Amino acid sequence: xxxxFQQIAALNARYARCIDDGALAEWPQFFSERCLYKITTxxxxxxxxxxxxxxxxxxxxxxxxxxxxAEANIYERHAYRHILGAPFILADGGAEAxxxxxxxxxRIMRDGTSEVFASGRYVDVVRFNGDLPMFAERVVVCDSSRxxxxxxxxx
Amino acid sequence: xxxxxVSDSSxxxxxxxxxxGLTRVPYWVFEAAxxxxxxxxxxxxxxxxxxxxxxxxxxxxxxxxxxxxGKLPVVVVRDRGGEVNAFENRxxxxxxxxxxxxxxxxxxxxxxxxxxxxxxxxxxxxxxxKNGVKGEGGMxxxxxxxxxxxxxLRVATLAGLVFATLAPEAPPLREYLGDEIVAxxxxxxxxxxxxxxxxxxxxxxxxxxxxVENVKDSYHASILHLFFTTFGLNRxxxxxxxxxxxxxxxxxxxxxxxxxxxxxxxxxxxxxxxxHDSYQLADPTLLEGFxxxxxxxxxxxxxxxxxxVLQQIQNVIAVRxxxxxxxxRTDLHWTYLGFAEDTPVQRAIRHKQSNLVGPAGYISLExxxxxxxxxxxxxxxxxxxxxLEMGGSGAESQESRATEASVRGFWKAYRAAMGL
Numbered sequence: 001x002x003x004x005f006q007q008i009a010a011l012n013a014r015y016a017r018c019i020d021d022g023a024l025a026e027w028p029q030f031f032s033e034r035c036l037y038k039i040t041t042x043x044x045x046x047x048x049x050x051x052x053x054x055x056x057x058x059x060x061x062x063x064x065x066x067x068x069x070a071e072a073n074i075y076e077r078h079a080y081r082h083i084l085g086a087p088f089i090l091a092d093g094g095a096e097a098x099x100x101x102x103x104x105x106x107r108i109m110r111d112g113t114s115e116v117f118a119s120g121r122y123v124d125v126v127r128f129n130g131d132l133p134m135f136a137e138r139v140v141v142c143d144s145s146r147x148x149x150x151x152x153x154x155x
Numbered sequence: 156x157x158x159x160x161v162s163d164s165s166x167x168x169x170x171x172x173x174x175x176g177l178t179r180v181p182y183w184v185f186e187a188a189x190x191x192x193x194x195x196x197x198x199x200x201x202x203x204x205x206x207x208x209x210x211x212x213x214x215x216x217x218x219x220x221x222x223x224x225g226k227l228p229v230v231v232v233r234d235r236g237g238e239v240n241a242f243e244n245r246x247x248x249x250x251x252x253x254x255x256x257x258x259x260x261x262x263x264x265x266x267x268x269x270x271x272x273x274x275x276x277x278x279x280x281x282x283x284x285k286n287g288v289k290g291e292g293g294m295x296x297x298x299x300x301x302x303x304x305x306x307x308l309r310v311a312t313l314a315g316l317v318f319a320t321l322a323p324e325a326p327p328l329r330e331y332l333g334d335e336i337v338a339x340x341x342x343x344x345x346x347x348x349x350x351x352x353x354x355x356x357x358x359x360x361x362x363x364x365x366x367v368e369n370v371k372d373s374y375h376a377s378i379l380h381l382f383f384t385t386f387g388l389n390r391x392x393x394x395x396x397x398x399x400x401x402x403x404x405x406x407x408x409x410x411x412x413x414x415x416x417x418x419x420x421x422x423x424x425x426x427x428x429x430x431h432d433s434y435q436l437a438d439p440t441l442l443e444g445f446x447x448x449x450x451x452x453x454x455x456x457x458x459x460x461x462x463x464v465l466q467q468i469q470n471v472i473a474v475r476x477x478x479x480x481x482x483x484r485t486d487l488h489w490t491y492l493g494f495a496e497d498t499p500v501q502r503a504i505r506h507k508q509s510n511l512v513g514p515a516g517y518i519s520l521e522x523x524x525x526x527x528x529x530x531x532x533x534x535x536x537x538x539x540x541x542x543l544e545m546g547g548s549g550a551e552s553q554e555s556r557a558t559e560a561s562v563r564g565f566w567k568a569y570r571a572a573m574g575l
Contacts, residue, residue, distance in 0.1 A: 051353025150523035
């Protein structure tokens with residue numbers, strides 16, 4: 001079992017736990033200061049269409065996303081449960097690795113309704129400098145092009 | 156074509172609009188199955204023009220997309236002469252879909268069920284085993300292929316947008332839209348080459364008309380969508396207004412920088428105050444735009460009756476197609492646009508600003524849920540009405556955006572189309 005595999009698996013586990021526990025204020029810390037976080041669809045990804053449902057090229061933009069969700073945006077209270085697959089290491093360059101990880105996200109609404117909200121894969125560039133690996137890129141490729149109602153919490 | 160077998164004239168006869176007229180909307184329009192069915196016949200398949208796709212999505216001969224007019228499945232395809240054609244996505248034989256994919260390129264269409272084939276204009280060209288096998292079976296000699304085919308739509312394009320109608324009596328597209336709406340579409344799309352940057356579908360838990368009302372409702376913008384206010388991003392010196400076309404069905408809501416007022420001293424002091432009172436963006440590059448339009452208009456939301464929206468929010472250009480699925484389910488198809496002429500910097504700006512819009516948009520995500528709040532709120536209120544008195548009772552253009560004139564305009568056009 002490679003070092004990259006173990007480190008990315010642990011990073012993914014922490015990442016999912018952060019969102020699912022509602023600790024969104026900590027979520028930007030999983031990314032490097034200059035980064036790419038994008039949510040798109042498998043169709044767009046396959047066709048090379050670059051737009052995202054969320055598109056951030058800095059950690060500060062992710063901080064703004066969290067503040068907006070907390071202070072400005074209006075949506076019904078809900079939570080996610082992320083179920084992650086094992087990371088597949090596409091390339092391991094020592095200081096940086098590229099990987100893909102499958103995800104399934106269940107959305108639990110205020111009234112208890114639980115539904116599969118999204119499935120897909122994370123296409124990541126993970127940077128290992130210092131103690132904590134971080135995402136230099138996390139492209140969230142949703143299998144479906146359909147988003148139910150709205151997307152508030154990050155995937 | 157044989158008769159429809161649907162007694163259109165008898166449906167809705169028991170329904171009557173409230174006496175107050177355009178200032179009241181009876182909640183049964185969002186809930187009743189008979190209304191939903193009649194909309195398909197009278198409105199979507201009536202003398203209205205529906206958006207199908209972009210010309211840019213059909214660059215080559217044989218390129219096709221499948222979409223819908225209301226709930227009617229439609230194929231839209233460019234033929235070898237360069238014309239765009241649209242026809243019902245229904246085989247003339249037993250009714251199966253002719254094209255299954257969302258898009259593709261074909262020389263001809265062939266139904267998977269029994270291989271009846273169609274050319275790029277939707278004309279039936281071949282029937283498998285038409286003459287039988289070894290002299291047995293086959294179609295009768297009286298069968299004439301020219302008498303069978305899916306319904307064809309009239310197609311018209313404007314500034315790269317493809318529209319279609321089923322109704323021979325519909326006026327030409329430009330006449331349907333009127334000069335003011337045409338000019339406002341050309342202002343955004345004219346003279347350049349649109350490029351699709353991404354497509355997203357938002358599944359809305361409400362009747363399609365609740366979303367249309369939301370699009371036309373400039374009253375809610377600064378109340379429901381708090382992003383700009385929270386982060387102190389409202390520009391105080393804006394001028395704006397709404398344009399409602401004479402039919403009521405199309406509208407433009409816009410706001411523009413008022414350059415004269417920007418120089419005003421009082422404005423500067425107000426601006427400072429509002430900035431002190433609010434949160435700040437950690438990364439203000441989100442809203443770093445480029446001057447794309449010489450008229451200073453930073454927001455233009457344009458709708459075409461019944462279900463098309465063209466938006467310019469700063470440098471985010473998108474089209475939205477509103478399609479009913481069920482009485483209380485709607486598909487909202489977003490297509491984000493750039494232009495072939497964009498520089499890499501301009502393209503990057505569009506991507507960043509697109510955080511404002513779409514299913515996760517800072518100033519649009521609320522629109523995804525608020526229609527559902529209404530749909531749930533009115534669950535047993537078929538006998539009650541919504542109240543639309545903001546800005547009076549008419550449906551004319553106004554300089555204030557604190558009005559529901561364009562929402563009333565929609566109901567004016569809707570009632571005319573539906574005979575309600």
